[in-house]
Amino acid sequence: MAGTLTTFATRLLQSLVVLLLVSVLVFALARLVPGDPVKTLLGFEGTQTQIDEMRETLGLNRPLPVQYVAWLGEVLSGDFGRSITYREPVADLLLARLPVTALLGTLAFVLAVVLGIVAGVVAAVYRGTPVDGLVTVLATIGLATPVFWLGVLFIYLFSLKLGWLPVQGFTSPFVDPARSLQQLVLPVVCLALSPLASIARQTRSSVLEVIQQDYVRTAWSKGLRERAIIVGHVLRNALMPIVTLTGVHLNHLLGGSVLVETVFNIPGLGRLIVNAVFDKDFQVVQSSVLVFAVIVVTVNLLIDYSYAFIDPRTRR
DSSP states (O other): OHHHHHHHHHHHHHHHHHHHHHHHHHHHHHHHSSSOHHHHHHOTTOOHHHHHHHHHHHTTTSOHHHHHHHHHHHHHTTOOOBOTTTOSBHHHHHHHHHHHHHHHHHHHHHHHHHHHHHHHHHHHHTTTSHHHHHHHHHHHHHHHSOHHHHHHHHIIIIIIISOOSOSSOOOOTTTOHHHHHHHHHHHHHHHHHHHHHHHHHHHHHHHHHHTTSHHHHHHHHTTOOHHHIIIIIIIHHTHHHHHHHHHHHHHHHHHHHHHHHHHTTOOSHHHHHHHHHHHTOHHHHHHHHHHHHHHHHHHHHHHHHHHHHHOGGGGO
């Protein structure tokens, strides 16, 4: 028990160090973006006096280490500052956009995991058959297809040509569930395709490795049902690499949401970051990236500790 608590404390401390390094990196990179956010905000009509006054108001005339310490202290107290472009608290922008990205990512993640595992298991069980070949080919195509190109293709085919689904936009499922479902189909499928293909390939490899073990042959010889053997013996013992991969892809879904939200004009956190980069709104950029980093670190912690439930041997 003491060893488990020590391991947990060590991993938690490592995660905090990672977040600290990310905060330093994102703060520095936000300041290295070409252009002046104050001049961008005031435009060509801004005088030097107005520029100097706004720099002082925003604290941009202070040394960078002082700016970083002040910003980090505000973040730790729950204050992410005010957006230069939107003229409102960054926390309000994040709270408004984060649920949209979370909904999009969660649906894509569930779709990728469920269909990926099912496809991988089917391909492994029917190894060498046309079903296995079809899954392998489709998985390879899914891995090789860029997300942004797939989004444009989906819009052209299903929206412009066939007219089945909306071109862009987002409607809350609490406002209009039917309209929300129509608008989510294309971006969710687009976002889930690459993780689905990768999980299917990994599941196939893991299941093929486990299905050749002696205890699986013993289960077959005892006359157990195929479903019980696949689910209770094979899949359970093949989950470790699959869970690791799903954690990696959950993090990649956050990055993919930036492209998908931009292509489908979805007002999520990814599109907010893109607009903030072009507007040189460093307060929004550094706060949004830090939120992404917290989500990634949290997911990695959950994945690490899920191993103990999947394989009790890892508790040692």
